[in-house]
Amino acid sequence: MNNNEITFKDEYGNLVVIMTDVVQLFKKYQQLLPTTPESAGVLIGERRGRHIVITDISIPGKGDSCSRYQVDRKGEHHQKKVDEAFIKSNKTKHYLGEWHTHPEKYPIPSSLDYNSWSKIDASNGNIVFIIVGQENMWLSTKTKSSFNLFNEVTLE
Known part of the structure; x- marks a missing residue:
C-alpha cells in the first residue's frame, strides 16, 4: 500500500477516496504475520454528491x-x-461504513461478512464496506439491499 490517498471507482463513475492518514492506519492493521488478529472499525468522512471521501476511521x-x-x-x-467527528466538523463528517482485515492476500467477503452487512440500514445513502488484505483491498458500497463492487486497488 502506498503512502498516498487511494481512489476507488465503480462502473458508474462513483468514487470513494481514502485519505492518506486512513491508508496509513490500514497499513498498521494489515495481517501480515501469522499471529496478527483481525481488526475492525468504522469509516468516517463526507459525502460529496455521489462521491464519498473517507477522512478517518475508528480503530480496535x-x-x-x-x-x-x-x-x-x-x-x-x-x-x-x-x-x-460530527461535532468537530460542524456536522459535515458522518458514519460511512465498516472496515475490517482478513488474513489473506486477496480478501473476499465471507458469508458471515455479508450476513452482518445485510443488517446495516443503508436507506440514508451508500454504506461503504472495506476489507484490508495482505496485498489487496476489497471495497463495496451497499444501497438499501444491493451491493456495488468497486475496482480493486493493489496494495504496495
Missing part, C-alpha cells in the same frame, strides 16, 4: 474481541469517534 480498542479469523467490534469508542 477496549471492548472489541479480536482473533486471527474473527473480529467483533463491540467497543463504545467507535460510536464516540463518530459523534466527535
Whole structure:
C-alpha cells in the first residue's frame, strides 16, 4: 500500500477516496504475520454528491474481541469517534461504513461478512464496506439491499 490517498471507482463513475492518514492506519492493521488478529472499525468522512471521501476511521480498542479469523467490534469508542467527528466538523463528517482485515492476500467477503452487512440500514445513502488484505483491498458500497463492487486497488 502506498503512502498516498487511494481512489476507488465503480462502473458508474462513483468514487470513494481514502485519505492518506486512513491508508496509513490500514497499513498498521494489515495481517501480515501469522499471529496478527483481525481488526475492525468504522469509516468516517463526507459525502460529496455521489462521491464519498473517507477522512478517518475508528480503530480496535477496549471492548472489541479480536482473533486471527474473527473480529467483533463491540467497543463504545467507535460510536464516540463518530459523534466527535460530527461535532468537530460542524456536522459535515458522518458514519460511512465498516472496515475490517482478513488474513489473506486477496480478501473476499465471507458469508458471515455479508450476513452482518445485510443488517446495516443503508436507506440514508451508500454504506461503504472495506476489507484490508495482505496485498489487496476489497471495497463495496451497499444501497438499501444491493451491493456495488468497486475496482480493486493493489496494495504496495
